[in-house]
Amino acid sequence: MLAELLESPRSVVESRVSRRGYWRRLLPVLALLVCVTRAPSFLRPLWNPDEGYLAVQARMLANGGALYETVVDRKPPLVPWLYEAAFAVCGSGSLTSVRVLAALAQLSTAVLLASLARRRWGGTAGWTAGVLYLLASIGLNPEDAQAATFEVFILPCTAAAMWCADRRRWGAAGVAVASAFLAKQTGGAVLVPVAWLLWRSEAAPRSGLVRLGVGAVAPVLCVALLTDPAGFLFWTVTGSGAYASFTGSELHVLARGLTNTAILAVACAGLIPPVVRVLRIARTGSAELWLWPASSAAAVLLGFHFFGHYYLQLIPPLALLATAALQILPRERLATALFTSACCCTLFLVWGLLAPRPELAHVQRLAAALAHRTAPADRVLVWGIHPETYWLAGRTPATRYLTAGLLTNYSGGRDGPQVGEKFAVAGAWPAFRQEMSAHTPALVVDDSRGKPYAPDRVPSLRRLLAARYEEVARVDGAVLYARVPGE
Helix, strand or coil: CHHHHHHCHHHHHHHHHHHHHHHHHHHHHHHHHHHHHCHHHHCCCCCCHHHHHHHHHHHHHHCCCCECCCECCCCCCHHHHHHHHHHHHHCCCCCHHHHHHHHHHHHHHHHHHHHHHHHHHCHHHHHHHHHHHHHHCCCCCHHHHCCCCHHHHHHHHHHHHHHHHHCCCHHHHHHHHHHHHHHCHHHHHHHHHHHHHHHHHCCCCHHHHHHHHHHHHHHHHHHHHHCCHHHHHHHHHHCCCCCCCCCCCHHHHHHHHHHHHHHHHHHCCCCHHHHHHHHHHCCCCCCHHHHHHHHHHHHHHCCCCCCHHHHHHHHHHHHHHHHHHHCCCCHHHHHHHHHHHHHHHHHHHHHHHHCCCHHHHHHHHHHHHHHHHCCCCCEEEEECCCCHHHHHHCCEECCCCCCCHHHHCCCCCCCCCCCCHHHCCCCHHHHHHHHHHHCCCCEEEECCCCCCCCHHHCHHHHHHHHHHEEEEEEECCEEEEEECCCC
């Protein structure tokens, strides 16, 4: 650094002053956009069951639970740990702390995209990438776009991986890929464009490959050792075969995929036309600009469930690709893209502010009834797909399986023939029966409401209820069972 200053002090100092001035102007704009676009996320106590699942997991971990042993999910541990840390600092009675972290994740993603675009195409491109990304970032159903769930925390990790790879910092790129994977498995898809950049950028890529490999593998191994290696492998990789199957409810799942694709297309109405236009007249940039959205699209397809929040992973690469396309189009195309994106963003912002949440009202009433009929120290079982009931009621789950989906394969909204005890996660029912004996719940809530996992279709649960429980109340179709005295 000193040598640079001695050789060309004026140019170096001017460059640094220019860089600081650039970010002093851009960062407040991006921060304001984040505040505006994320405002709806703070208006609901919960947006979807994934937030509830994470909140309950964080409380269980804080109370001595062990991840992949007494606290389980099909996801890596980074986001549950993030929730646990936020709750430790700010308390677990509200999700405001993690909503702030989600907003910071979106801001970080926008800044990294702006930096990538500025390095490649100049200052205007940096503004374009950051602003276009944030305008499109809420372009899904609000329960998908506004929730502080796994996919939101993937985004800065994938953008960081591309940012590091663009600067040939292969070790750091590997760590960013690992972080994306540890937020959610599909985040590892960014390894494809990162590896392409390595192959294209290095004359002798062996050393870069070693650094990338070590950076990507070492954090994952460390996390596996910090938890339970066998449990980590099972819950994040090998134990989700039935969940990832396309069999069962094909039309239902396909309709969901087409609907969410159409919603995202509306959100990206300012991004798609420049890309399509450039496809007709010229090649847009380098191959990694196409590999990133392509690998992200493959990640969305993986598992064959097509939930809206899966599509969040597509937005950063689409924003960068659209920025690249706008560099070779007439300048008025940029104004059109920004105006169209702003209009679409306004539409989704209004949707987020006004969207009704009938299921949340149901869960709140159910949680109130559960809290009224049990003591704070009681363990309870909520048989349904709303684990947030435990969190809202302030009660401890009687089992590590927080949804009926893990015990019946209803997870993923499947409503066809592959729902039942025999489709459960391997080993789940023996563990569940043991937990029901060791921690017999004071209250069981059947919140199936006619779904395929109702107790009359699950023999083990039906026998448990018949032997030890009696119906005491109903709330919005959910049935509450209290333990028979003496049982």
